[in-house]
Amino acid sequence: MRYSQLLIPTVKEVPAEAEVPSHRLMIRAGFIRKLASGTYTYLPLGWRSLQKIIAVVREEMNAAAAQEIVMPIVQPMELWRRTGRDEVFRDILGRFTDHHGRENVLAPTAEEVVTVLVAGEVSSYKQLPLNLYQIHTKFRDEFRPQYGVIRSREFLMKDAYSFDADPEGLNESYRRMYHAYRRIFDRCGLRYIVVEAESGGMGGTDTQEFMVPCAVGDVIVTTEDGSYAANIDKAAADPPPKAHADAEVGAMEEVHTPNVGSIEAVCNFLATQPQEMIKTLVYSAGGRPVVALVRGDHETNDAKLARAVGAEELALADAATIQAVTGAAVGFAGPMGLAGKVHKLAIDHAVAAMAVGVTGANKTDYHVRHVVPGRDFPLAGENVVIADIRTAVEGDTHQGKPLKFSCGVEVGHVFKLGTKYSQALGATFLDEDSAEKPFVMGCYGIGINRILAMAIELGHDDDGCILPVSIAPFEALVLPVNNDNPEVVAEAERIHDKLQQAGVDVLLDDRNARAGVKFKDADLIGIPLRIAVGDRSLKQGKVEVKRRTDKKPTPLPAHQAVAETLKILAEMKAKLGGPGRPL
Numbered sequence: 001m002r003y004s005q006l007l008i009p010t011v012k013e014v015p016a017e018a019e020v021p022s023h024r025l026m027i028r029a030g031f032i033r034k035l036a037s038g039t040y041t042y043l044p045l046g047w048r049s050l051q052k053i054i055a056v057v058r059e060e061m062n063a064a065a066a067q068e069i070v071m072p073i074v075q076p077m078e079l080w081r082r083t084g085r086d087e088v089f090r091d092i093l094g095r096f097t098d099h100h101g102r103e104n105v106l107a108p109t110a111e112e113v114v115t116v117l118v119a120g121e122v123s124s125y126k127q128l129p130l131n132l133y134q135i136h137t138k139f140r141d142e143f144r145p146q147y148g149v150i151r152s153r154e155f156l157m158k159d160a161y162s163f164d165a166d167p168e169g170l171n172e173s174y175r176r177m178y179h180a181y182r183r184i185f186d187r188c189g190l191r192y193i194v195v196e197a198e199s200g201g202m203g204g205t206d207t208q209e210f211m212v213p214c215a216v217g218d219v220i221v222t223t224e225d226g227s228y229a230a231n232i233d234k235a236a237a238d239p240p241p242k243a244h245a246d247a248e249v250g251a252m253e254e255v256h257t258p259n260v261g262s263i264e265a266v267c268n269f270l271a272t273q274p275q276e277m278i279k280t281l282v283y284s285a286g287g288r289p290v291v292a293l294v295r296g297d298h299e300t301n302d303a304k305l306a307r308a309v310g311a312e313e314l315a316l317a318d319a320a321t322i323q324a325v326t327g328a329a330v331g332f333a334g335p336m337g338l339a340g341k342v343h344k345l346a347i348d349h350a351v352a353a354m355a356v357g358v359t360g361a362n363k364t365d366y367h368v369r370h371v372v373p374g375r376d377f378p379l380a381g382e383n384v385v386i387a388d389i390r391t392a393v394e395g396d397t398h399q400g401k402p403l404k405f406s407c408g409v410e411v412g413h414v415f416k417l418g419t420k421y422s423q424a425l426g427a428t429f430l431d432e433d434s435a436e437k438p439f440v441m442g443c444y445g446i447g448i449n450r451i452l453a454m455a456i457e458l459g460h461d462d463d464g465c466i467l468p469v470s471i472a473p474f475e476a477l478v479l480p481v482n483n484d485n486p487e488v489v490a491e492a493e494r495i496h497d498k499l500q501q502a503g504v505d506v507l508l509d510d511r512n513a514r515a516g517v518k519f520k521d522a523d524l525i526g527i528p529l530r531i532a533v534g535d536r537s538l539k540q541g542k543v544e545v546k547r548r549t550d551k552k553p554t555p556l557p558a559h560q561a562v563a564e565t566l567k568i569l570a571e572m573k574a575k576l577g578g579p580g581r582p583l
Contacts, residue, residue, distance in 0.1 A: 003509040006044050010521050022456040023148030025465050029524050038145025038153030048473040053451050054135055056187050057158050059579045064180040066131040066160050071113050077103035079112035083424045092140040106139035111421050114161045119427035125165045133160035149449040156448035163439045170440045177444040181412050187576050188451050189468025196230040198303040206416040211408035212454040220408045221392055223401040233303040236388055237396035239349035249356045253369040261331020263296045278359035280333040282322045285311035288343035289325050293335050293351045298390040308387040309344040326362045334360040335377035346385045411450045417441040465526025466548050469572040474507040477527040481515045481534035492533040498562045
């Protein structure tokens with residue numbers, strides 16, 4: 001392939017809107033161009049890299065016995081209503097009404113569509129297990145797209161869906177996908193952490209995310225020894241030891257706190273500390289009130305709370321509901337007397353361990369001192385739950401080990417869905433006893449665009465991209481330094497042609513440009529190996545070979561350039577592994 005025949009519009013200027021290295025470099029290297037907020041055109045170099053990523057994903061999916069299909073991007077809204085996800089995903093669904101008045105969505109994912117498909121095609125356990133996948137465009141109407149293609153509105157995703165007869169079959173499908181994912185990310189040269197995660201709007205039980213450490217993104221929580229890793233929604237903190245009061249605590253004392261409702265304001269007014277406060281938060285879970293108690297210096301984790309009280313949907317209650325449950329305005333709720341009025345009273349471990357606290361009085365403009373957990377509100381009972389319902393913070397431990405906090409970007413996610421979608425959509429099969437059973441499902445997603453972006457986040461320097469050979473737009477670049485020298489041009493073309501014949505994805509920079517410009521562009525684009533042919537070195541029968549990561553080139557006899565290039569590329573590829581490589 002010749003440089004002069006490709007659209008490679010590299011630029012020197014750093015884009016003003018680009019916040020992270022991958023965004024800046026993908027624009028500067030001519031990989032992408034922005035069309036509108038969160039939508040990008042992939043130019044030839046960027047698309048070549050995406051195609052290589054897709055090839056890796058496809059090889060590993062096929063090796064794991066998944067079968068490729070393509071499903072529509074336009075999906076009927078009615079399917080989403082049947083599973084309840086029209087509400088769960090309402091903030092990011094791209095919706096439109098067609099000429100016949102039918103409501104549709106632009107696919108953010110495809111659980112509903114694939115479930116309906118399999119329901120119509122599979123009727124017997126003998127046809128299971130089944131795993132179907134696609135590599136297709138998705139659309140999510142992100143309120144704030146950011147970091148280039150890391151969080152965009154339109155993106156490429158590999159989504160796979162497994163169908164099994166029982167949970168044991170799902171476990172095996174999940175295991176196969178988990179290991180396929182590890183091979184994919186290894187082959188793409190990514191460093192990643194597998195973390196426990198919440199299923200969120202996807203539903204189901206067990207789920208894990210593949211996160212690439214990065215300066216931006218979601219919070220990753222790990223122990224110092226690496227034995228535990230979870231995202232911030234899932235990270236579990238050890239319960240604190242039970243505290244004991246320094247002296248006998250007297251009866252509760254009501255204090256007038258006019259117009260003082262926030263934790264900060266109450267602490268200032270009563271000269272107390274946030275960790276001595278008990279926050280009482282009222283939620284609505286499927287129309288039923290739920291009260292959550294967390295310490296004043298902690299934040300409720302809605303995902304943990306929902307799991308603790310067994311709620312699929314959970315939202316903070318409105319002011320009218322709070323008034324009805326507590327008898328007070330927002331900001332003055334307390335746990336006293338609420339256990340009998342609500343569906344669940346969820347108490348965080350840290351609150352249960354308090355000796356005494358300050359909380360709202362369930363009376364507008366009043367708070368209460370000397371509140372003792374277990375004395376003034378129950379720590380046990382039919383509807384009382386004591387659990388970890390808060391977000392982990394610095395200083396917490398997990399199984400006695402200190403927690404560390406960092407950031408990362410999700411590139412893959414695997415879920416055990418169970419029968420959530422098959423039951424909602426009536427997708428069943430006949431088992432060995434001719435009994436009708438719902439399919440047991442799993443789903444597995446990979447962000448194709450994010451793999452490229454994160455490879456650049458991990459691999460770059462001041463000069464440009466440093467891409468793994470498996471996903472770089474080209475494996476090697478042949479660069480004639482002096483285009484006005486026929487011998488230099490001829491030798492460069494000879495090396496290029498020989499490499500191409502040997503199966504190397506090679507680019508010849510045949511532009512009539514200064515050598516400095518060519519060298520700068522070679523580094524910016526991030527091609528792993530460069531072979532420079534110049535008149536000075538060629539007079540000595542040599543060319544210069546340089547890995548993108550080398551500080552200086554290595555002179556080699558020109559007649560060895562092709563063989564040495566093939567050797568170096570083989571070594572690079574071997575480090576990344578190949579299809580089905582055992583882990």
